[in-house]
Amino acid sequence: MTSPQSAAAWAAPATRDPVHGTVRVPGSKSLTNRYLVLAAVAAGPTTLHRPLVSRDTLLMVGALRQLGVTLDRGDDSTWVLTPPARLRGGGDVDCGLAGTVMRFVPPVAALAEGPVRFDGDAAARTRPVAQLVGALRDLGVVVDAGGDDDPRLPFTVAGSGSVTGGRVVIDASASSQFVSALLLAGARYDRGLTLVHRGEALPSRPHIDMTLQALATVGVVVHEDAQDTWHVEPGPVQGVEVTIEPDLSSAAPFLAVAAATGGRVTVPDWPASTTQAGDAMRELLSRMGAAVTLGPAGLTVTGPPRGELRGLDHDLGDVGELTPVVAALCALASSPSRLRGVAHLRGHETDRLAALETELGRIGADVTQTHDGLVVRPGRLRAATLQTYHDHRMAMAACLLGALVPGTRVVDVATTGKTFPGFAETWAGLVG
CATH class of the missing domain: 3.65.10.10 (Enolpyruvate transferase domain)
Structure with missing residues (x-):
């Protein structure tokens, strides 16, 4: 401990x-950070009303800026995010102690052109990421994570500008964030994504439902073909206007x-x-x-x-x-x-x-x-x-x-x- x-x-x-x-x-952290990630892979600007302005969401904003996303914060009651034509690599992402940053951003960073290094607070280096790193590697993404037996922060995602996608099997029993992380980026992979969870019961299923609802809002089609199996169709992600719940x-x-x-x-x-x-x-x-x-x-x-x-x-x-x-x-x-x-x-x-x-x-x-x-x-x-x-x-x-x-x-x-x-x-x- x-x-x-x-x-x-x-x-x-x-x-x-x-x-x-x-x-x-204030606004929901979980919703704010999901829509921030989707804004990075969208085809146009995204407007968020009443976003949470806190350490975790500002860390997410910092991560997306490293990838080339621009943000107009105005008076902080409304944020307008504009993605670049192509996500850029070459930067360092500070995850702090935010699980959503250390898990949601790497699948997006795989789409960037160039390496993206992830690190965070000392306590963040003890949090599990092995299943996510393994899934990205199974999808053909190069991830330098040091201790391959049990990878932790810091690690580097070698973005190549695209991810082929396809089928991947993970054990997400330690955190539903592993499922959400891959689903949020899956539509931008060339072949989409078929994600299968195999392991103990998934925790925090409402957070997966939240991810699926957010994906539907931005026009991404996801099929739940069987228990704990999701297929994300490839295609564009729409820029949207969303009001964040408390x-x-x-x-x-x-x-x-x-x-x-x-x-x-x-x-x-x-x-x-x-x-x-x-x-x-x-x-x-x-x-x-x-x-x-x-x-x-x-x-x-x-x-x-x-x-x-x-x-x-x-x-x-x-x-x-x-x-x-x-x-x-x-x-x-x-x-x-x-x-x-x-x-x-x-x-x-x-x-x-x-x-x-x-x-x-x-x-x-x-x-x-x-x-x-x-x-x-x-x-x-x-x-x-x-x-x-x-x-x-x-x-x-x-x-x-x-x-x-x-x-x-x-x-x-x-x-x-x-x-x-x-x-x-x-x-x-x-x-x-």
Whole structure:
């Protein structure tokens, strides 16, 4: 497990009263970065309204600029991206700690003319990319990744200006991003792409559905010929105009604090239909005893009386990114919880299962790892300084705990800027 960072600790605001308010969350990181990648391979300009402006999306913009894409940011409420006539190589891509950059961009870089080198933060060098590197090599792309047995960052994609495409088999059980990465670029390969997943169950399927929906929006035809088999027809990618939905996973801690304190919080512009994993908060909070309503004002969560939140037994395999906040909420519940189906979280920004076991234990909960998740037994919670491991979701979970445990401090709360710039100020405005 990675060593906790030593950044200054933030005094998390706490309250003994129910939390009430309305919180607008920024645009979806997952949607913003998918449409940014598609803009790079499009036949014309792409316009994004309400994109997320955060470290992860700006890293993606930086990567695309290395490939020759130009961006007019205006006032940041609207971005206009224009692809070059031919993607260029010769640059270095900083992936930071963004899984979407380190996995989505290499299949596009294979279309560039010249080598593109990828590297990132120290923690990013531990994240798995072997399946993606292997798939690109199987498609005829030259990738210099050093340790061939288990390639990691840094690596270099030797773009040749085109990729023949065809059929490729991968094991994407470690991350659905391997599937999305190849699907996003597949239409620009000469023969398109037939992608087959063979391995354990795919995690985070809503993210694959999101990718397929984005591809349909830009005119790419994808056939799901059989279970875990996708055929992407070759052809042009349309430049489009898209309004990005709010990031529903970033809304999770705000809704959770309403549920935990017996309060009432509304998130405006919640979509009636979406592929975002964060939409699962509606079901999860209902099962824990909160009242959840979706109406013209947005999504509103009203918590049960403080101390009456129920524990949860649930498979989070499709919505793993919610696990830190949900686990923190389970530590605040009145009965034990079991969270299942999230073994793949051991390969996220940090080993999230180990991190949650450590930090929830530090604040007084009784937490045990299982082979694919966590068992959380509420205990007598006490103030603690919680580490966040450069992980935005861990930081959000820590703030949730701090709202109900006075004296809690959160190390490096600024890491929330990965998906929610200004999170700490927004949180303090609601809870404080």
